[in-house]
Amino acid sequence: MINTQALADANLELLHQFFSAATHDASAAMCRWTDGLISLSLDEVREIPMEEVSAELGFGDDLLTMVVLSAQGEVGGEMILAFDEYNGRRLAASLIGRPVDESAPWSELEKSALTETGNILGCAYMNALTRLIDAELVPTAPWFLQDYGASVLEQALLAQASQCDRVLVCRTGFHRHGEELNWRVVFVPTMALRRAMENALRRGA
Amino acid sequence: MSQSTLLETAQPIAVGMGQIRVAHGPAVLGAVLGSCVGVALFAPRLRIGALGHIVLPDSKGQPASPGKFADTAIPAMLHELQALGVHPSGLVAKIVGGACMFAMSGPLQIGAANIEAAVRILGNAGIAVAARDVGGTKGRRVRLDCTTGMLEIEIVGCPPQQL
Numbered sequence: 001m002i003n004t005q006a007l008a009d010a011n012l013e014l015l016h017q018f019f020s021a022a023t024h025d026a027s028a029a030m031c032r033w034t035d036g037l038i039s040l041s042l043d044e045v046r047e048i049p050m051e052e053v054s055a056e057l058g059f060g061d062d063l064l065t066m067v068v069l070s071a072q073g074e075v076g077g078e079m080i081l082a083f084d085e086y087n088g089r090r091l092a093a094s095l096i097g098r099p100v101d102e103s104a105p106w107s108e109l110e111k112s113a114l115t116e117t118g119n120i121l122g123c124a125y126m127n128a129l130t131r132l133i134d135a136e137l138v139p140t141a142p143w144f145l146q147d148y149g150a151s152v153l154e155q156a157l158l159a160q161a162s163q164c165d166r167v168l169v170c171r172t173g174f175h176r177h178g179e180e181l182n183w184r185v186v187f188v189p190t191m192a193l194r195r196a197m198e199n200a201l202r203r204g205a
Numbered sequence: 206m207s208q209s210t211l212l213e214t215a216q217p218i219a220v221g222m223g224q225i226r227v228a229h230g231p232a233v234l235g236a237v238l239g240s241c242v243g244v245a246l247f248a249p250r251l252r253i254g255a256l257g258h259i260v261l262p263d264s265k266g267q268p269a270s271p272g273k274f275a276d277t278a279i280p281a282m283l284h285e286l287q288a289l290g291v292h293p294s295g296l297v298a299k300i301v302g303g304a305c306m307f308a309m310s311g312p313l314q315i316g317a318a319n320i321e322a323a324v325r326i327l328g329n330a331g332i333a334v335a336a337r338d339v340g341g342t343k344g345r346r347v348r349l350d351c352t353t354g355m356l357e358i359e360i361v362g363c364p365p366q367q368l
Contacts (some may be wrong), residue, residue: 203222
């Protein structure tokens with residue numbers, strides 16, 4: 001008899017190796033972009049029932065500032081970089097060298113700073129995945145938006161939702177000088193990308 | 206995936222992706238919707254409300270997770286309400302959501318497909334849509350008051366509205 005749970009755990013362990021490599025590259029890019037200030041770590045790779053994903057990942061009904069990138073196509077995925085108002089404002093201010101001003105609407109410069117952050121992070125991540133599998137991931141232009149976190153996460157989950165009830169997500173932590181920041185990045189691969197990663201890891205094993 | 210227990214609590218009850226919740230007043234059912242469609246059914250006489258958080262328009266025959274698809278979720282909601290003594294002719298239906306969150310054009314517009322499917326399937330069941338707030342490019346935070354059937358909708362940057 002096949003132990004399906006053990007098989008699933010083994011696959012998740014393989015995928016963890018994959019996402020660790022991508023996170024390493026994204027962290028290096030983020031360090032360069034922020035003059036060594038910010039680094040990333042892969043906190044977990046796991047499957048979550050679809051109806052629980054928002055709550056588990058902290059994408060509830062609060063307003064979040066987000067940058068979204070897609071790798072379109074069957075072998076693709078969605079990446080969401082999310083901040084609350086406090087953290088998003090502070091990152092933007094540090095990148096453009098201006099004091100934090102939470103009273104004013106977001107300026108185009110602030111939006112651009114966060115969008116570029118998402119672009120650098122997402123491209124490094126997807127470049128690493130491209131290198132590791134035999135398929136090219138081409139990210140779309142990053143998209144800045146402010147909305148309820150769960151409503152955006154919902155869109156990112158669609159590609160997997162059409163095929164299964166449990167969603168594979170990887171959660172990444174951000175750190176400034178070792179201190180954890182309340183930023184979130186979530187990457188949701190399509191089922192085809194997930195299979196491509198598993199196949200690539202088995203070939204390399 | 207679907208939830209069939211009749212809930213009777215004053216606390217807002219979250220309806221996650223692919224879930225169906227049925228509750229009696231004074232309960233309030235809540236969801237955050239992007240491209241998903243929320244189908245709210247309310248029986249005024251019995252003060253029973255149901256909210257379905259529908260993800261995709263068509264199950265393509267998949268038997269599992271009826272709450273996820275419009276073609277299976279709406280019949281499941283009606284079945285659940287009928288078990289509580291609610292006939293479809295006594296229901297008020299409202300739909301909300303179905304946004305195109307990333308404002309992309311192209312053939313795969315799930316939000317629009319979800320809206321079309323929900324309206325069509327309700328119509329096939331003889332239920333007209335009494336009110337709707339659908340489409341656009343923004344998410345919605347919605348709450349169904351199971352005492353009054355009022356649906357409160359919040360969109361970022363807009364004043365709250367009631368259907």
